[in-house]
Amino acid sequence: MSEDPLKVLSDLASEAHNRIQQAHEHINPVVEVRQGMRNSGIPADVMTIDCLRTRRRIVLILHDEQPGTLLFEFIGLDEEPGGPFRSIPLTEVGADTLFDWMQDYFSD
Numbered sequence: 007m008s009e010d011p012l013k014v015l016s017d018l019a020s021e022a023h024n025r026i027q028q029a030h031e032h033i034n035p036v037v038e039v040r041q042g043m044r045n046s047g048i049p050a051d052v053m054t055i056d057c058l059r060t061r062r063r064i065v066l067i068l069h070d071e072q073p074g075t076l077l078f079e080f081i082g083l084d085e086e087p088g089g090p091f092r093s094i095p096l097t098e099v100g101a102d103t104l105f106d107w108m109q110d111y112f113s114d
Contacts, residue, residue, distance in 0.1 A: 012053075015051070015066060018103075019066075021101035023108075025105050026108045026109060026112075033057055033108060034114070035112060036055070036057075037053065038053065039051065039052070049069065050059055050068060053068075055104070055108060057108075061085050063080075063081050063111055064079075065093065066078050072093070073110065075094070080111050100104070100106055
């Protein structure tokens, strides 16, 4: 049985978060898993990574209808996610990927 994709993504985000805090104290991202889509009947899990200082957000979606794929979008903190979402195979996402996204998108 394969590992739960949300657990995999959460573990990667946790590692990337720790690394980004060590390398870039000023970024200090906030990672949150949101269950609102599932609670509304949409078969997907959402993770957001926010930078309060730059007011930017990375939205990560694991949708049951696209197994093995991570959907993502870079938006402003005050914007609503709406796509179009880009996608990448989850197997190609590592802590390095998330670290690079945070470093590049959240830096001034």
